[in-house]
Amino acid sequence: MTHKLKDFSLIVLGTALTGFSVACFVAPARIAPGGLNGVATIFYYTLGLDMGLTMLIFSIPLFIAGMKVFGKTYGAKSLAGVLLLALFTSLFGQLTDYNGFLDYSDKVDILISSIVGGALSGMGIGLVMRTGANTGGTDILAQILNKFTPIPLGTALFFCDGLVVLAGGIFFGLERAIFAIFALYITGQTVNYVVMNLGTKYAKTAYIVSDHVDVIGERTIKELNRGGTMLHGTGIYTKQDRRILMIVVPNNLINPLIQIVHDEDEKAFVSVHETYQVLGFGFKPLTKIAKGDSKKRQVQK
Numbered sequence: 001m002t003h004k005l006k007d008f009s010l011i012v013l014g015t016a017l018t019g020f021s022v023a024c025f026v027a028p029a030r031i032a033p034g035g036l037n038g039v040a041t042i043f044y045y046t047l048g049l050d051m052g053l054t055m056l057i058f059s060i061p062l063f064i065a066g067m068k069v070f071g072k073t074y075g076a077k078s079l080a081g082v083l084l085l086a087l088f089t090s091l092f093g094q095l096t097d098y099n100g101f102l103d104y105s106d107k108v109d110i111l112i113s114s115i116v117g118g119a120l121s122g123m124g125i126g127l128v129m130r131t132g133a134n135t136g137g138t139d140i141l142a143q144i145l146n147k148f149t150p151i152p153l154g155t156a157l158f159f160c161d162g163l164v165v166l167a168g169g170i171f172f173g174l175e176r177a178i179f180a181i182f183a184l185y186i187t188g189q190t191v192n193y194v195v196m197n198l199g200t201k202y203a204k205t206a207y208i209v210s211d212h213v214d215v216i217g218e219r220t221i222k223e224l225n226r227g228g229t230m231l232h233g234t235g236i237y238t239k240q241d242r243r244i245l246m247i248v249v250p251n252n253l254i255n256p257l258i259q260i261v262h263d264e265d266e267k268a269f270v271s272v273h274e275t276y277q278v279l280g281f282g283f284k285p286l287t288k289i290a291k292g293d294s295k296k297r298q299v300q301k
Contacts, residue, residue, distance in 0.1 A: 122190025
């Protein structure tokens with residue numbers, strides 16, 4: 001199976017799982033756990049609009065913005081995720097009439113829906129993100145905010161999803177908002193689990209030894225919107241000077257990075273390490289950690 005076919009298969013499977021979870025568990029329970037899924041749920045119960053159609057309408061301007069900011073490669077994969085998620089959500093919704101499989105007058109069933117729906121959504125989104133793509137919506141908005149502001153990606157995504165949960169609480173009540181928060185948390189944890197290949201670390205650091213580090217670096221900047229550092233070393237056997245490219249990326253970008261290296265140099269040597277914490281531009285701001293330590297020292301004094 002070629003790399004592109006494998007990626008497309010993961011995108012199809014991931015969007016199918018996410019669409020199924022939304023149409024058959026989350027929406028029937030009137031839970032709006034962030035993202036366009038939550039927005040579509042609100043519009044379905046307030047205006048009667050089909051959820052898949054609502055997702056598609058809201059995703060189009062965000063998709064265009066994301067493609068302009070991050071390039072055509074990003075746009076192609078994201079477009080597939082956006083279209084397929086809308087398609088599968090509508091398909092499963094029409095088959096079940098968005099009624100799901102449980103008795104939603106029972107709070108236990110609502111809790112079960114938040115757990116199962118959150119887990120399935122996280123699994124599906126995680127599979128899509130492993131290809132370097134996403135399912136559109138607030139993911140794209142959060143990535144754009146992260147690029148042009150010092151706001152970390154996780155914080156930006158939390159803010160966007162938080163607004164949707166708040167809106168859901170207004171329309172469906174405080175109790176449903178609490179269930180939505182629970183579902184959102186489960187989704188996030190499942191995404192981390194799937195994207196990080198059953199790991200629990202924050203990011204990955206790749207050391208790349210190749211005769212083509214310049215073009216690998218250029219593609220990394222252009223396609224992944226990530227920089228790196230050029231190191232210099234000496235082979236202990238050949239005694240030759242070699243350049244080593246060190247790149248730190250979030251877990252969902254490690255597979256696309258490895259694919260770039262493979263495309264440019266099949267003989268390259270790549271060492272990938274788990275990274276527990278990354279501070280600086282594009283990740284968690286260094287100033288927050290420094291200020292936090294400063295306050296701790298003042299308290300201790």
